Amino acid sequence: xxxxxxxxxxxxxxxxxxxxxxxxxxxxxxxxxxxxxxxxxxxxxxxxxxxxxxxxxxxxxxxxxxxxxxxxxxxxxxxxxxxxxxxxxxxxxxxxxxxxxxxxxxxxxxxxxxxxxxxxxxxxxxxxxxxxxxxxxxxxxxxxxxxxxxxxxxxxxxxxxxxxxxxxxxxxxxxxxxxxxxxxxxxxxxxxxxxxxxxxxxxxxxxxxxxxxxxxxxxxxxxxxxxxxxxxxxxxxxxxxxxxxxxxxxxxxxxxxxxxxxxxxxxxxxxxxxxxxxxxxxxxxxxx
Numbered sequence: 001x002x003x004x005x006x007x008x009x010x011x012x013x014x015x016x017x018x019x020x021x022x023x024x025x026x027x028x029x030x031x032x033x034x035x036x037x038x039x040x041x042x043x044x045x046x047x048x049x050x051x052x053x054x055x056x057x058x059x060x061x062x063x064x065x066x067x068x069x070x071x072x073x074x075x076x077x078x079x080x081x082x083x084x085x086x087x088x089x090x091x092x093x094x095x096x097x098x099x100x101x102x103x104x105x106x107x108x109x110x111x112x113x114x115x116x117x118x119x120x121x122x123x124x125x126x127x128x129x130x131x132x133x134x135x136x137x138x139x140x141x142x143x144x145x146x147x148x149x150x151x152x153x154x155x156x157x158x159x160x161x162x163x164x165x166x167x168x169x170x171x172x173x174x175x176x177x178x179x180x181x182x183x184x185x186x187x188x189x190x191x192x193x194x195x196x197x198x199x200x201x202x203x204x205x206x207x208x209x210x211x212x213x214x215x216x217x218x219x220x221x222x223x224x225x226x227x228x229x230x231x232x233x234x235x236x237x238x239x240x241x242x243x244x245x246x247x248x249x250x251x252x253x254x255x256x257x258x259x260x261x262x263x264x265x266x267x268x269x270x271x272x273x274x275x276x277x278x279x280x281x282x283x284x285x286x287x288x
Contacts, residue, residue, distance in 0.1 A: 005077050008070040010037040011049060015067060016142070018056040026125070075141060082275040093277035096125040098134035098146030101223050102243035103264070107147075107288035114287040115280070122277050130196075130221045138267055144278045145268040156267040161285060164240045166203060166260040169226075170252045171233045182254040184210050191217040191235030193226045203238045206260045227251055 006027075013023035014034060024031045042049055049063035059067060081093075099108060104126060112124060127134075127143055134146040135153050152158050168182035176182060184206065192214040195203070207214060217235055220226060223243040230237055231249040240262055244253055266285060268274055 005074070007037040007041050008073050010034045011041055011063075011070050012067070012074055014038060014050065014057060015059055015063070018058075020057065078275075092121050092123075093119075093275060094123045094125060095145075095275075095277050095281055096127070096143040098127050098129060098137045098143040100130065100134070100147060100221075101128065102240060103147040104128055106242055106245055111281075111284050111287050115284045119277070119280065135267075138269060141269070144274060145266055145281075148265060148267050150263040150265040152265065152267045156269060157271050158265045158267045159282065159285065160263060160265045161288070162242075162264050163261045164242050164264050166206070166238050166240055166256065166262065167244060168236060168238050168254045168256055169230050169244070170236050170254065171230055172250055172252055173233070174236065174252065176254070177252045179254065181257040184212065184256060184258045187214050187236070187238075188212045189215075191215055193217065193229045193235045193237035194219045195223060195226050195237065195239060196221055203260065206238070206256075206258070210258065224248075 009027060010023060010029070013026055014020055017023050017026070020031045020034045020038075023029075024034045027034065029037075038049060045066070047062040047066070048060050049066065050057045051060055097108070108126070115122070125143075127137060129137070131149050134143070134148055135156075137143040138146045138156060139153065147161075148158075150158060150160060170177055170182070176186060187207075194214070194216045196219050206212070218226075218229055223239060226237050226239060227247065227249040229235060230251050238256070238260075242264070247253070266282070268278070271279065271282075
């Protein structure tokens with residue numbers, strides 16, 4: 001990679017992560033190497049780009065004005081690399097994927113394993129977040145594609161993958177542990193552990209449809225934290241079937257008396273402008 005491109009990328013990633021250390025990890029440099037490249041840029045451009053402190057780094061006003069241009073250069077370089085990869089028949093490349101925990105745990109290992117059989121030299125960068133964060137990463141170009149709950153942002157192109165059924169989870173000693181199907185109305189009668197991935201909770205539609213106001217005592221976007229809380233008897237919750245495939249906790253899983261689902265899909269800004277590696281990756285989603 002051209003040294004100037006490396007410097008621009010060091011600047012962009014440091015701002016993105018707010019840390020020389022994190023940028024160094026992503027770009028496979030030492031922390032001092034990243035710091036030195038940004039210092040070089042500041043000397044070349046005769047401006048101060050970043051304010052350094054123990055809490056991390058922040059953009060100066062000059063850095064804020066120059067950042068979009070540095071990002072633009074990096075994005076154009078990525079496009080150039082895409083064309084080179086296509087001419088070389090996909091001998092190398094990088095796929096950046098935004099994902100949430102259940103997909104990262106149960107789908108991606110199988111998909112990537114099959115993809116690597118045919119394209120062993122492709123590298124991957126996985127970013128774990130909630131639905132809102134993943135949408136922002138796709139829109140900003142931080143990731144090439146992302147797994148989301150559908151419908152997604154109208155500007156994205158999406159591929160529907162699966163309808164994921166929602167289940168109630170209860171402590172083993174719960175009074176309803178032996179019921180055939182968990183009654184929705186019971187959600188408002190005891191402490192509820194709320195799984196929230198973005199602006200809207202996973203099961204908000206159930207509450208709205210059934211006119212239920214849950215007694216929410218704990219909110220997180222971590223599926224496993226929810227299961228641990230339920231196992232400890234702190235309340236009940238509702239989780240998607242995908243995350244419940246291999247449950248490491250002693251909990252009871254029950255169907256709802258009013259079925260509910262989430263639709264999972266893959267989203268990207270534009271299939272036509274995606275790299276060859278990403279286009280090929282889409283063909284392997286069936287292996288999930």
